[in-house]
Amino acid sequence: MLMSSEIQTFTEKYDLLGCIQCGRCTGGCPVTVRANLNVRQFVNDAYDEDKLEELARLAEIWDCTACHTCAVRCPKGLKPLEVLIGLRTMIVESGKVEPTVRDALQSVLLEGNPWEKSRATRLDWMEDLDVKIADPDEPVENLFFVCCTIAYDPRVRAIARNMVELLNKAGVDYAFLPEDESCCGSEVFTLGEEGLFEMQVEDSTEFLNEYQAGRIVTLSPHCFTTYKTHYPDLKSPVIHYTQLLVELLNNGKLTWKGELPKKIVYHDPCYLGKQGNIYDEPRELLKSIPGVELLEFERRRERSLCCEGGGGKMWVESESKKERLSETRIKDARALGADVVAVACPFCVLTLEDSMKGLGLEEEMRVVEIMELLGELMEK
C-alpha cells in the first residue's frame, strides 16, 4: 500500500511539474510502434496522486525498454521513463509481479545475478584460461567487471574469454574481479526494485572501492551506464571496454591477422550510445580490421533503434504481436546488404540474433558482439 508521503514525493521525485507536455518523448519512443505506450500521457497523469495506483496497474508500463530516447529528447532534461519505473516500483513493492520478474529479482538478492545461477559458478566462464584475479592489496590499472549475462550465458561468454586472451597478449595491466562481484543492478533499477537497487549500489560501491583500480572496465554497456549514472561514490572512473581497446589500437598493441572482406553494420546499443555517449570507439575498432566495409544504419547514434533487450525486458514478454524492433533492425541491415551486424552489448546480441534466426537469415548474416569478431582476428 502507498503511504501518502510517498505519493507526495512522486511528483517531486520525477519533477513532474517540470514537464511542458511537448510530446517529444512519445514522439521519439521506439516502442510506440509495437505497444500502446504513451509516456507523455503517463507523465501528465502521474501528477494526479489519486490515479497512481490505477496507472501502476496498466500493462504498458512494462513495455518500456529503458532505452532513454525520451530522456535524450526531453528539452527540459527530464527522464520520462523513470516515471514508468516509479510505477513499476509500486507493483514490485506490493509483491505482485510476474513470476519471471520475481525470480530474477530474488536471484539478484540471493546469488548476485538475475539468471538464477549459483554465485559459486560465476567464474566458470574462465575455465582453461589464464586469468589474473584482482587482489585488494595489489594496485591494478584496469579492473574488469564481467556482466552477469556474459558470465553465465554461454552464447555471450566469448566476450569475456576473448578479452582475457587479448589482454594477455597485449600485455595490459589488468585483473578480473573475484566471484564476490555482484550484479550492477541495471535491470533491477529498471524493473523498479528500488530498495534492492539501493542496497546493490551501497554494497557494490563498498566492494569495488576495496580495490586499488586505475579504472573499472565494463564489458556490458548496461553495467557501464549503471555505474556511471547511479554509483556516485565509486573511487575509480568507469570505462567501457571499447574505450580501452581504442587506446591499445592507437598504441599499436592490437594487430589483426588476415583480412575480413565483409560488410559490417554497427548497431548502437542504447546503453552505450544514447546513455553512455560512446559512438565512435566501436566504429574505430571495426574500421581497424583490414577488409571491412563499415556500413551505417539510417537510424544510428542517438537515433539508433532499440533492440528491446533492456528495461528488464529479458524477463517481461510484451503482449504485442507486432514485429519486434530487433526484427525491424535485422531487415534494415539486410536491406543495406550487410553480412554482419556488429554490436557492443550482450543483450543486443541475444535479441538481434534471435530475430535474425526468426527471419531465416542464418545462412546469409551473422550477429556478433565486437569482442567475438576481434577474438577470431587476434594473432594467437
Added chain:
Amino acid sequence: MGNVLVLAEHRQGALRDVSFEMLAVAPGVAEDMGGEAVVLLFGSGIDDLAKKITEYGLKVLVVDDPAFENFNAEKYQMALSAIIDDLKPSVLMTGHTAQGVDFMPALAVEKKLPLVSDAVGLSYEDGTLKATRTLYSGKVNALVAFKPADTYLVTFREGTVEAPEPAAAAEVEKLDSPLKEDVPYRKFVEYIEAEVGDVDITQSDVLVAIGRGLKEDKNLPPIEELAAAIKADLAGSRAATDAGWIPHDRQVGTSGKAVKPRLYIALGISGAFQHLAGMKGAKTIVAINKDPEAPIFTVADYAIVDDMFKVLPKLTEKIKELKG
C-alpha cells in the same frame, strides 16, 4: 515371517500400474526373507480386480467393505494398523503415489516402524533389508538400510520397473474388514476430472515443446499427433510463440513460464540459455534437433540429431503401438 505384503492400488474401478510393478519386486525380496509375497486389496465390490491380480500367481487378500468405496487415508491407516498386528508381515509395500504418501508416513509414526519412501529398488542381503532411493534431481542415489524391525514400510516409485508377465492363477482370500468404527474426521467428497481447455503449462505433466525448427504452422499436425498420443500439452520457445504457432501463455523461458513436467520433449528448439532456464525443472528431457551443436543437447537425457519431421511419424506410431 518373511512375508511381503503389497497393497494394490486402484482408483475409479481400475488397478493402477504400480500395483503390478511392485509384483516384479516383492516375490524376490520375500523369497530372500524366507516368506512369500501376498497382495492386499481394499475396496468395495472388487472381485474382478482381485481376480485380475491372482493371474500373477500371488495370493490376494481382499477386504471388501463399502467403507472402502473411495480411498480414505484415515481408513487405510486404521485398517493397515490392524492388519500389521494380525498378519505381522515383514514388509508392507505400497506405491509411492498420491495414495501411498497420504498414509504411510502416518502409519510409520503410529506403529513406530521404519519407513523408506520413494524407493526405486529393494533387496534383502545378509539379514538386512536395503532400499535404493534417488536424491538431488535424480543425480545421486542413496542406499538406505533398515535397522531390524518387526515390519518395514516401503513406498515404491511408480514406473521404475516393468510389471511381470501374468503367471499361474492363485487364490483369493477374504479378510474381515478391520474397520470397526466409522472414521469421522475425513470425508471423501468427489473426484474432479482435470479441466480441459486452457492449459497452464506450469502444471503440465508432459510437454511437447516446439521451436523455430517447426518452420511454419502447417507443419503442426505431426506434433499435435505426438502430443495426443502421450497426452502432452503443447508449449513453445519464444520463437514459436512469436510466430503465433503456439499461444503466448505457453512460452517456456525466462520471459515466459518455468515448467517442471515429468517429460519434456523439445522439438526443433536450439536451447538458448533463456529457454533452458525455463525448462530445467523437467525430470526427463528429450530433444530432437538437426543441429548436433544445439545447446538443448547439453540438458537432454535423450537426444536425436535429425530432422524432426522424419522422426515424428514413426515415433508417434510406435508409441501408440506400445501403449496398446
Added chain:
Amino acid sequence: MKTFVCIKYVPDTSEAEVKLNPDGLSVDDSRFSFDINDADNYAVEESVLIKEAQGGEVTVLSIGPKKSDVMIRMAMAKGCDKATRVEDDRIATHDPLMVARVLAGGIKGQEFDLVMTGCMANDDWHMATGVALAEELGVNHASMVNKLELQDGKVKVHRELEGGLLEVVELDLPAVLTIQTGINEPRYAPIRGIRQAQKKELNVVSLDDLGIDPAEVGTDASQVVLEKLYIPEVESAAEFIEGEPEEKAEKLASILHKGGLL
C-alpha cells in the same frame, strides 16, 4: 486462524553437476544456489493469503543453518508474523520421521488451526514429513493439496492425484496440509519488506530449548541408516540415439515406454 508453515532451505541441483563429499554420505553443496523449497514457497503464500482473508497469525518453522535466515526473512516480508529456526546438528535429517518429530516439538503446546508445508522437498524427494508430522501432532491431514477452502471448523481440499485427477476431501480442523506447487502464485518479497521484517521475532532454538531429547531424534533413534550415496552410472548427459530416422524413432519410443514415461 493460527497457522504454522514449515519450510526448508534447499540447494538447486537441477543444472549443476553433483559431487559427493569424501564421507560418501553427503553432497558437496558449495557450488549450488540455495532457496526455499519450491512447494514450501507455495505453502508460505497460502498461509499469507489465508491470513489476509481471515486474519490470524502465521508462524514459520524451519530446521536449518543460519544462512537460511534470508529465506525466513523473506517469508516474514510476505506476511508471516514470526519464526522459529531449529539449529541442531544432532537431528537425523536423512529420516523424515525424525524431522517430523522435531517439527512437532516446535509446534506442540501452542494453539493452531492449520499446519502447512510443501508436499515434497526438492533435495530428498521423500514426500513424508508433513503426513508424519500430522500423526506426531495427533491431527488430521491431507497431502498434495492444490486448492483449499476453509469453512467453519473444517477445510475442504483438492488433492492432486496422478493424471490430473482431483480428489476432494473434507477434514476437521486442526489439520496438517501438504501443499502442492501451483496452488497459488507466490509473491515477491521486496527488499524494503525484508528490511521491515528484521523487526519480527525470529527465535533460533536447539533441541534442548524445545524440550526434545536428542536421543529421540538422532541417528540412533532413526530406524534407517544412510549407508552410502553414489552417483548412478547413467549420467545425466544425453544419450544420443543413433540410426536411420525411423530406427531412432522406434528406439526412443521403447526407451520412453520402459522408463514409464508414456
